[in-house]
Amino acid sequence: MLDTVRWINSQDKIFPGAGKIVKILLPGKLRLIDQTALPEKFTYVETDDAGKIYDYIKRLVVRGAPAIGCAAGLGLAAVSQHSRAKKAADFICEIRRTADYLSSSRPTAVNLSWALNRVVAKVEKSAVKGENNVSELKLILLEEALEIVEEDIRMCKEIGRHGAKLIRNGMGILTHCNAGALATADYGTALSPIYTAHEKGLKVKVYSDETRPLLQGSRLTAWELKRSGVDVTTICDNMAAQVMREGRIDLVIVGADRIAANGDTANKIGTYGVAILARHHKIPFYVAAPYSTVDISLEDGSGIPIEERHGDEIRRGFGKLTAPPDVKVYNPAFDVTPNSLISGIITERGIIRKPFGKNIRTMLGAKLSS
8 A cells, every 4th residue: 555654764774663673773763645736646755854744734745633643653653763852751751842843743542542551651651661761762762662663563454454344336335535544554544444345346436525725635545545555536525415325425434533422523624514414314424433533531522632734735735825815714634423423433353333332442452442
């Protein structure tokens, strides 16, 4: 598939996951596909600078909740290798400050803070156990970040395996935004069942919502599906109702940036509207996401922070004036779909059905105890 988020060492060797960790991994950098350049240009950026990593996440060079988490973990490892701290306690304070800074880049995707907290906690735990060599702690941090990448690849493949059971030959499937290989370490969440079905020889026709204002559905989803040989047609967001009424859509699968404990789901702006349309047309509406996207601390979707982005994304779409330059703009990047509109949540452990609150906790309990 695509090496969306990877670690590249000083010898230009790319590491897709943890595996057997050796010190040849350091020094190295975070490497990302520059998604702002797609589909016009396929290029990579590499960095070990905290300011650039913050900017890449904020500016959507890397986007998609799982990919952001992977990038943040590897990014923290890249920055931390330059630490001059001599004591473990000082090193931990330093990486915590950097983690807090990176975590502030985008508030909605829970995977961002989840990954950063996980790698820092690994270092803290190692130090408590007596590992006080800062050089070793740097390697431990990187190893945990690489494990997150490797784990994400495994989970996405399992999401594909479970989700493909919903797909029949000849189905029309609507997607919104991009929840494919570009939004994860590889393979994707919402697109993973489609890729799995395609590999099995099933013929499906995907309709990718354009996804305004940044067009992730047309720029990214259509690009990666065509690259993989999947039949894809791009439509504007406001065409979804008509396409559904014409009977072209049999199934909707979307991704998620945060899922509350009751199953309310935050995803790219416009998802809520798609869910309402799917309910009206009696079309199953599924969310695909790994366990790391669940925020069990939030009782329901009302507590999910919604990022509001700069108005020029609408006033000056891709650099061209598309509205009066001084018009007021409201630009929320996400909306929340209530669990009542969701048919099921496709995870790496299977499809969660209603009652979501009970079954999400059961899934998380099994995952955390394994």
